[in-house]
Amino acid sequence: MLPPFVKPQAALSKPSTMEYVSPEGLRLDGRRPMEMRQIRGEIGVVDKVDGSAVFEMGITKVIAAVRCEYTMANFSTGDRMRKPKEISLVIRQTMEACIMTHLMPRTQIDIFVQVLQADGGTRSACINAATLALSDAGIPMRDLVTSCSAGYLNSTPLLDVNYVEDSAGGADVTLGIMPKLDKVTLLQMDAKLPLDIFENVMQLSIEGCKAVATYIREVLLENTKQLEYRRGTFxxxxxxxxxxxxxxxxxxxxxxxxxxxxxxxxxxxxxxxxx
CATH class of the missing domain: 2.40.50 (OB fold (Dihydrolipoamide Acetyltransferase, E2P))
Structure with missing residues (x-):
């Protein structure tokens, strides 16, 4: 297992007085605490590259191409808090864990990731898009890498936090895993949590990663069927x-x-x- 990538933070964030979970158990966007946003993925969206994909988590939308650089479109969000180099490093370290580089000596693999729309969860969306793009390019991997975040607000664990929830000052855990190998490739946390609460939030994030992995496998299977059909083979x-x-x-x-x-x-x- 690779050592987790943890971003330390010196002090606890101030708790928000805003109500992010209603007495009825609904979040601001109408979801339940353990409910993910709708996800959508598509591969082969860019011509003249070896592999490409679009991945959406709610209205967060990311496009990735394989031919690790991270950029954020100026119009995607009004606040670019994280430096592109930092997130690029996170994506690189996460994907290096799954790529079978020993099968491709003296080979350079470039992953270009562009955030088109941002509403929280951009790191996870970037990793999921990169996984789809690498699969589209036929890059051998030990396992899929999928990512999902979870937070803790109003004394409630929340799966797949959006921008408003992420900006509330509560704890935010972003996880990347290889589900079949049961290995963690990324663990990044903002703020601090008691150990028992952290375990609950992390387990919630793991369940989100597994749900994303199931969806990505369905996308890849459907794409394989379409390729076979277009080739006149069935x-x-x-x-x-x-x-x-x-x-x-x-x-x-x-x-x-x-x-x-x-x-x-x-x-x-x-x-x-x-x-």
Whole structure:
């Protein structure tokens, strides 16, 4: 396990008097404390690069291309608190943990990340976009790296904090993990927390990372299906049916299409063919 990347802070932040969680258990944007914002990812969005991706967490939107540099568009937010070099270093250290560099000696991998819209969670969105872009480029990785943040406001752990919650002065934990290997590649915390509360917030962030990993795998699987389809290749499964066969294609949403009766000597009930 790699040592966590922790940003120390000398003093506790002043607690905010604003109510960020209502008595009904709702946050300012209508979410429950343990509810993530809607996420969306898409790969292959930039031409003439080896890999690219867009990743959105709520209205935070990041684009990444593989050909580690971090920039923030002037219009993405009115406050650019973190220096680009610092976040670039965080992304680099996080991604280096998963890339199988020994398979590519004397090779330079450039990751360009641009924040298009910022509403909190930009570090996590950058890491998730970089993971998708590296996968699109075919870079061998030990595992996916996914990231999510969690905070602590009004004595309540909050998953996937937005900009308003992040600016409230409470604790904010950003985590990056390799879910299948069960390893932490990034741990960055602002402010201080008692150990028992920190463990709860970190566990909440881990659950968020796992949810992002599940979604990213779905995006990659769907992209693989589309690539195979565009290449004129599809996998068909023939199943015995009333003396003939049903052809079940993988790349049309699993729909089953009847085809003509085939007299075949295939001994098995189920056979897979690639065309």
């Amino acid at each position: 996998i068909a499964v023939l199943m015995k049916f009333d003396g003939g066969y049903i052809m079940e294609t993988v790349f049309d949403g699993g729909s089953r299409l009847k085809i003509k009766h085939i007299q075949s000597s295939i001994p098995n009930q189920r056979a897979v063919f690639r065309f």
